[in-house]
Amino acid sequence: MDEKLKPISEKVYAGERLSFEDGLAILQSDDVYTLGELANHVRHKIHGKTTYYNVNRHLNYTNICALSCKFCAFYRKKGQDGSYEYSIEQATKEAVEAAEAGATEIHIVGGLHPYLPFEYYTDMLTSIRKAAPQLHIKAFTAVEIVHFARISKRPKDLAAVLNDLKNAGLGSLPGGGAEIFDDRVHDKAFKGKIRSDMWFKVHQTAHELGLMSNATMLYGHIESLEDRVQHFIQLRDAQDEAIEKGFGGRFQTIIPLPFIPDKSELEHLPGPSGLDNLKMLAASRLMLDNFPHIKSFWIMQTLPLSEIALNFGVDDMDGTVVWYDITKVGGSDTHQEVTTADLRKSIIDAGYRPVERDTLYRPIIRNGKDWQLAPTTEPALQP
Template sequence: MPSDTQLNAIRTKVENGQRLSFEDGFYLDQHADLFTLGELANIVRERKNGQVTYYNVNEHLNPTNVCVYRCTFCAFRADLKSEKGFVMSDEQILHRAEECHSRGATELHIVGGLHHKLPYEWYLNIVKMIHEAYPEIHIKAWTAVEWDWFSRMTGRPTKELLAEMKDAGLGSLPGGGAEIFHPDIRTQICDYKADGEQWIRVHREAHELGLRSNATMLYGHIEKIEHRLDHLIRLRNLQDETGGFQTFIPLAFHPDNTRLSHIPKPSGLMDLRTMALSRLMLDNFPHIKAYWVMLGIKIAQTALSYGADDLDGTVVHETIYHAAGSDSPQELGVDEIKRLIKEAGRVPVERDTLYHEVIRENGTSWKQGRKLQLV
């Protein structure tokens, strides 16, 4: 590490498990080289999770891409009468759930568009019918933006809707829709939809109901380091309050087919620096995920030495980021995931959504093991 008084003071904080300030984060971004950031982030990563890297066997379900909002960064959405617009039938949705079950997946990740001609009950029924048909599959569904939309449609409080969905079979919330919380940026890239405070409120309410959730940040577009740090500290503050977040996922912006297509895709250097800084700032988050769909396989694998301890899962049927130009595969097999983790010098451990160890009796039959420690 360079002979720099402030960098050395930050290193001492990291080694002693002390919290970094906004100013510390800003200094690291401006003055620490990539390898220094990686070294420091790896200290935290190994303190919390040792040599383990987690993965899960999951599938994605996007029941509709019709959306009332027109976020500048989104290539997935479609207008009601657009040729690319779609709404899945109950039969198609249950077929996807059956596929998920037959593959031995432990999780179905469900997000979609905010369809202004479909009632809230349509979304509720998706959770209900999947849970009734396949109760062993964990349903992780609907971003905070979707919950806010459900509330606007029904005139009911989001906490009441969360409780209703939980009773119907909802297991946890994904972290999407966070984008960048700072209003100077959010109003430019996703005006009108739920703002940063509303996103925080929905996740607070979910945690109060005993639902775990993930958190995300979309980086590499028009935001700057101060906006990213502001975002991370808001998440850290809520985690101090509730302890309900499991994983943070930095999401690299993909510009293709969006209204920000003139912006270059984040470099691998930025991906790794953002991963490392996220691990350092989010001292109270047990896990940091390298989402290979957005990062690409090589950067995601490298990120396991830059703070990440989770590689996500098999995924299958991901459409949102592929619409925006992701050139990663549609899915990865378990053997390939294990190989990538081992090549990175880590120990692969399969988990379920709530970080219980998954014990496989064969390829598709499984049972829940011990609760994996959340530090």
């Protein structure tokens, strides 16, 4: 075992919280076997062999964006070749198709459209809620929420904006837009996008309003290992606060996202390796002791690596995504789908027990396209 991991191992087996220095030692270590073993120990303590997946659809309603983040290959300017925006009817149609195909969740995010009014978003939610009432709507990153606050002329009243969205049908927030919290990295790679203080403000406000949310970290570009560890610590502190203050909402899961350089302004960078990805997933499990779930987003991590990652702290394989326009590993076809049978097979092959969940991690029972919550619907919310 890497000597530097010995004191960390003792802390992990004693159930003690890891420090910033521990996090750094984890990310600097090449001893991936020990890291996997430690993360696996924590994963088993919380979830045993259970591995979650869900049946969902992604809807990226527009790629027109007022910003031009360097790492982003998704955005287009209005009128530019390949730019698009959905009408409310198109968005609703896709949601209904998803619900009819058995999806439990629709995951909606898009660019910061410079001209669409706030009502477009509330109307979209209302229309989907009405047409597909069983579908959970997980929508809008913190970056979009701040954009909505600006366009609805309530830049300082995030609670009012979130309340309007909640009343229109918003069920929870995804974790996007976090990138790397460090301001130096932010200003170099994501200038114009909200900084970490606003990202946390949106999620804290959502938690106060009883909405669950997720968190992400986009790593493997221009950030340092210290920046990654600091990102973990800030998330852990925010979750501590939500728990202490008894908010109805919390962070449910972290989704570490490897940077994919293709077609972005940072195309010259190599992006993270597979081993780096495994280490980040293990580090997430070890550092975020108050986060119930660690997700391997197979679209970016690939399915084979996600299978291996189940032994590196991961307990969630995400879903049967159909369209995901934002990024893809290799190629330009954005139709990406695995069946539930594929996902279940991957999980079983890796030696784990597949459990289909809804967005709030409640187990569900499925009969073809029909589904309902399992009678014992205790979500694994506490590590």
